[in-house]
Amino acid sequence: MSDWQTVLVLSLTARNSKPLEVIGTYDPIPKKDSYDESGKLHKDIRLDVDRAKYWVGVGAQPTDTVWRFLSMLGVLEPKYRPKAKNPPPPLQTDTTATTSI
Secondary structure: OOOEEEEEOOOOOOOOOOOOEEEEEEEEEEEEOOOOOOOOEEEEEEEOHHHHHHHHHOOOOOOHHHHHHHHHOOOOOOOOOOOOOOOOOOOOOOOOOOOOO
16 A cells, blocks of 8 residues: 655654654545545545645645645645646747848
């Protein structure tokens, strides 16, 4: 089983040190849910939103993956703007400039 924990650590601590707080888990392997009859596979993301809001409010900087989770839950704004379906046409520059002497 490959569960990942969402934890808070200080940036100066060692990688394997004890975290300040565990605020969630993430299971990246898609599984069928017993309450969903559509047959779709779902990844399990469990996150304490109140604690995440608190820590972001006091200056914690989430990783890109945690930022994506928090933006899916509406806690943070998405980091990357989605591409427009119909991009605006490129600007045309005037290549026949005249010079006066």
